[in-house]
Amino acid sequence: MRKSGQFDLEAVEMAARAASHQLGAKVLERLLSAPAGYASTLACECGRQARFHQMRAKQVLTVLGPITIERPYYVCPHCHRGCSPRDRELDVQGVACSPGVRRMLAVVGSESSFEHGREQLELLAGLAVPAKAVERHAEAIGADIAAREQTEIQRAKQLDLSQVGGPAVRQLYIEMDGTGIPVVLAETTGRAGKVAGQPAHTREVKLGCVFTQTTTDAAGRPVRDQDSTSYTGAIESAEEFGLRLYAEAWRRGWSRAANKVVLGDGAVWIWNLADRHFPGAPQIVDLFHARQHLWELSATLFPGDEKARKRWLAPCLDRLDKGKIEALVKTLAALRPASEELAQSIHNEAQYFERNAVRMRYPVFRAQGLFVGSGVIEAGCKTVIGTRLKCSGMFWTVRGANAIIALRCCRLSRRFEDYWVDRTAAA
Numbered sequence: 076m077r078k079s080g081q082f083d084l085e086a087v088e089m090a091a092r093a094a095s096h097q098l099g100a101k102v103l104e105r106l107l108s109a110p111a112g113y114a115s116t117l118a119c120e121c122g123r124q125a126r127f128h129q130m131r132a133k134q135v136l137t138v139l140g141p142i143t144i145e146r147p148y149y150v151c152p153h154c155h156r157g158c159s160p161r162d163r164e165l166d167v168q169g170v171a172c173s174p175g176v177r178r179m180l181a182v183v184g185s186e187s188s189f190e191h192g193r194e195q196l197e198l199l200a201g202l203a204v205p206a207k208a209v210e211r212h213a214e215a216i217g218a219d220i221a222a223r224e225q226t227e228i229q230r231a232k233q234l235d236l237s238q239v240g241g242p243a244v245r246q247l248y249i250e251m252d253g254t255g256i257p258v259v260l261a262e263t264t265g266r267a268g269k270v271a272g273q274p275a276h277t278r279e280v281k282l283g284c285v286f287t288q289t290t291t292d293a294a295g296r297p298v299r300d301q302d303s304t305s306y307t308g309a310i311e312s313a314e315e316f317g318l319r320l321y322a323e324a325w326r327r328g329w330s331r332a333a334n335k336v337v338l339g340d341g342a343v344w345i346w347n348l349a350d351r352h353f354p355g356a357p358q359i360v361d362l363f364h365a366r367q368h369l370w371e372l373s374a375t376l377f378p379g380d381e382k383a384r385k386r387w388l389a390p391c392l393d394r395l396d397k398g399k400i401e402a403l404v405k406t407l408a409a410l411r412p413a414s415e416e417l418a419q420s421i422h423n424e425a426q427y428f429e430r431n432a433v434r435m436r437y438p439v440f441r442a443q444g445l446f447v448g449s450g451v452i453e454a455g456c457k458t459v460i461g462t463r464l465k466c467s468g469m470f471w472t473v474r475g476a477n478a479i480i481a482l483r484c485c486r487l488s489r490r491f492e493d494y495w496v497d498r499t500a501a502a
């Protein structure tokens with residue numbers, strides 16, 4: 076009873092939950108430690124026979140709280156290795172948390188900071204674990220997901236991917252982008268930063284996504300198939316990322332898609348990678364990035380003269396929208412810049428448009444009912460990477476970041492449940 080004389084339901088329900096967990100933990104402990112009869116010897120890894128040594132206790136944190144299990148422990152007289160086969164059976168080999176708790180740790184650790192995950196677990200599940208344990212288990216599970224992906228990627232490298240069955244795909248999209256995340260100092264040693272002469276504070280995550288499209292709306296605009304987007308990414312070289320994205324595209328039905336498109340901003344690595352891994356697929360430069368180039372150039376050309384800037388910009392944007400890139404390049408070439416520096420930026424922009432001209436035939440793409448913006452991957456950079464890995468005060472190691480990225484891509488691609496079942500089956 077509170078001072079006010081009112082019943083404090085929250086205090087009671089929390090206490091009741093704690094009590095029922097304690098009771099459940101006791102039952103679980105009995106259940107797992109019940110003498111089920113055990114063999115006196117078992118096959119050792121060395122090929123000979125290990126002998127029963129003693130019953131040994133092991134502490135395990137379960138969803139009902141900590142328990143102690145007694146299990147037979149074997150020692151091999153030949154190679155002196157010790158083992159407890161029961162640990163493998165229970166899926167607690169080498170870890171102090173039950174599979175149920177580990178799944179929770181992976182989920183909260185992938186969603187927000189490890190400290191926040193610790194708080195959530197305490198409030199929502201009544202489990203007390205240090206933030207470090209959230210980190211360790213979430214990263215271990217992410218690393219396991221990443222290792223499994225590497226197996227597929229190596230098969231892609233050897234052109235050994237198995238045919239993936241499934242429904243026909245009308246239109247398959249591949250989008251990719253890069254986004255920086257803050258890393259610990261040791262991860263940037265010897266790397267140049269964005270500002271010349273300054274060390275880098277970030278490393279680039281390359282993120283790719285694959286999605287499908289079957290229909291267009293009444294206005295002829297493309298509609299992305301619901302729940303069709305899957306993500307994959309890592310801090311790695313463009314070459315490694317190319318194979319990763321290829322393996323992902325393959326998994327999503329690259330070989331049976333009637334039409335395929337690669338969408339990205341104008342970055343050179345993206346098109347090199349597209350040429351190499353997705354040859355023949357039309358390439359589209361994100362229209363908004365291309366517009367951005369014109370906006371920025373116009374601001375440099377007419378600083379402080381808003382009217383002149385708009386007057387110059389409008390027809391340029393129009394040419395871009397209509398895919399008249401050669402005319403646009405002519406407009407740029409006709410400019411008479413006041414400084415050498417300005418001339419250089421105009422020259423660079425002209426080259427950007429010239430180089431990407433065939434990737435900017437927007438009316439043609441629109442007529443085919445295709446997307447012309449890479450909004451899906453840009454949103455992905457925020458939801459998959461930014462919200463979890465770019466929080467202030469966070470500094471990542473490449474190893475830790477890649478594990479959490481693998482875990483997040485897996486969850487946001489709706490694959491985590493399948494992974495968890497496969498993992499248990501494999502064990």
Ligand SMILES: [Zn+2]
Pocket residue numbers: 119120121122123124125151152153154155156
């Ligand atoms: Zn042995």
